[in-house]
Amino acid sequence: MDLKTAFLNGDLSEEIFMLPPEDFIEEGNDILLASSDESLLHEAKSFLSMCFEMKDLGEASYVLGIEIHRDREKGLLGLSQKAYIEKVLKRFNMLQSNGAEVPVSKGDKLSKEDCPRNDVERTEMKDKPYASVVGSIMYQSDPGIAHWKAAKKVLRYVQRTKGHMLVYKRTDSLELVGYTYSDFAGCKDTSQSTSSFVFMMGEGAVAWKSAKQPSIATSTMFVEYLRVVMKLLHMPCG
Structure with a gap:
């Protein structure tokens, strides 16, 4: 939905009073609307909706x-x-x-x-x-x-x-699958290794990263250990 100007339409927990815009006030009928009165609140929302131009843009492209x-x-x-x-x-x-x-x-x-x-x-x-x-x-x-x-x-x-895209497939199982990789002393300047990972859900990538490891690994085993630590620290949650 597109609103030509801001319009808050949330549930109100506090007692809110409002006056209709000047152009809509009938002489001798200056009624205050209170959120404590559900019928008046509904009437106020309907009234305000008429003051804002709304347009259904359909599905986002x-x-x-x-x-x-x-x-x-x-x-x-x-x-x-x-x-x-x-x-x-x-x-x-x-x-x-x-x-x-x-x-x-x-x-x-x-x-x-x-x-x-x-x-x-x-x-x-x-x-x-x-x-x-x-x-x-x-x-x-x-x-x-x-x-x-x-x-x-x-x-x-x-x-x-450039014509490639991330594609997500409808599935009954929201299984999170992760893949990781590390090189060994890949940086010629510092001898630091680079770790990479990608997490997939719905057969599409949802999180990924490639970064130089903070420590210099002295063995391929240590490289793999740091890779696992990096993976756990950046694993998506929710």
């Missing part, structure tokens, strides 16, 4: 930029960010770029060694909007050309997969 797809016959609900992805690609002049199969290829490792080492390399990066592509949360200080190429590769990957 977009929420916060996410496109909603429904297939009621198959019991499927899809969430797509194609419009947002195309907006990002257009912003960085990559809307017509060729798609990439994967965002990161096996063996790709970025580190501080790839940062500019002289003024010529720094000048080469001045016109590259690397920070804008990666975003402030994933910001890499002093990025080099290798970092910029990796960021563009991610954009080419989302170009190829």
